[in-house]
Amino acid sequence: MKTLLINLESDPQLEAQLLNQLDAQKGETELRRFPDDETYLRVLTDCKDRNVVIFCNLYQPDNKILRLLLLSYTLRQMGALKIGLITPYLAYMRQDKQFHDGECVSSRPFARLISESVDFMVTVDPHLHRYDSLDEIYSIPSRVVHAAPLIADWIRNNIRKPLLIGPDSESEQWVSSVAELAGAPFQVLNKIRRGDYDVEVTLPEVERWREHTPVLVDDIISSGRTMLETIAHLQHAGMPRATCIAVHGIFAADAYPQLEAVAEVITSRCIPHPSSQIEIAPAIAAATRELLEG
CATH class of the missing domain: 3.40.50.2020 (Rossmann fold)
Known part of the structure; x- marks a missing residue:
């Protein structure tokens, strides 16, 4: 059965390329806000006993992270086999050291949130300054696509x-x-x-x-x-x-x-913009296939 790819508020052009490269089925969702600004989310495609990859670009993450957590939770409740995350831009990597008392080293709690929500992750050149690899803070298998x-x-x-x-x-x-x-x-x-x-x-x-x-x-x-x-x-x-x-x-x-x-x-x-000319979909798809098959 084909892998499902669910696009969570990310670049539709890259989504189309990934669907083709992965030979995946597009997963359908209903996503809207209640009048009190809380999120309503429903997964419309049956995902029981299927692998699901969430395409969620975590650029400007504060607007997306809660919906990502809600989606991954729902997919598990529906019986998804393996849940992966493709995020071309991995947020909260630059704050990797405490410079002043009381500062949050935000890369660590953010990594914990993601690791508890999905089974694997694919990203492109995260900001690894003081970390040797993502494995230092992420507890899930990951693949870094090098640009x-x-x-x-x-x-x-x-x-x-x-x-x-x-x-x-x-x-x-x-x-x-x-x-x-x-x-x-x-x-x-x-x-x-x-x-x-x-x-x-x-x-x-x-x-x-x-x-x-x-x-x-x-x-x-x-x-x-x-x-x-x-x-x-x-x-x-x-x-x-x-x-x-x-x-x-x-x-x-x-x-x-x-x-x-x-x-x-x-x-x-990685981030949709008029300057974007360097293609990343084939490399991301190859890394995703490794983790799905592994």
Whole structure:
């Protein structure tokens, strides 16, 4: 019997791709709000003795997490065999350390909520800064789809003579991997962050790369300050118009129009956005099949 895929308020275009890649059946639900703003949820497709995969992109998670918990609970009550979660953007990974007394290290309770609700999870390049792997905080099997090969393919097919640039020393391993896969040179910035919108960067010597297209690569674009500061240095150095690539394009406030005015901006389809050009569905489907069959 085919796996059911239920889309919980997430990108319909990516849902269609996943249904095709997984050869899955679309699960139907009824979802609405009561007048008091509480959620009404009903699963309309029979899921007894069937595997069910929930596609719920946890970008802006506070609006979605309760509905995800309600849905997974209902699926278990209906007799689903195995319940999986596909979330291209995994929220609450960036708060991974307590910097001040009383701060919530939110990555841990969030991981517990998810682990208690589903049997496995597939995501794309979560923010693993102080954690070596998701297994440190998640107690369920998980698969991380790495975007580096997908980004490298896009660079090879679309940019002539690229020079990859990482935003800081922490990005060197990741950017060097993309550069190696793309067959391109790379440089890494020196960065000092004083606040969410106050970032200072310095570049290594770039004179030898004047004929190359600078490609700024990062896992997340949020405020965009690091990339904007870097682009200003590149322009001052007389380099060609830059391309900014990110796995996850959050684009807080007016980050996107500011970046688009000075560079080409490309992201993966993890978060739906006009900049999304790097396809992720085949890789996500392959990782999901591994967990379903395992």
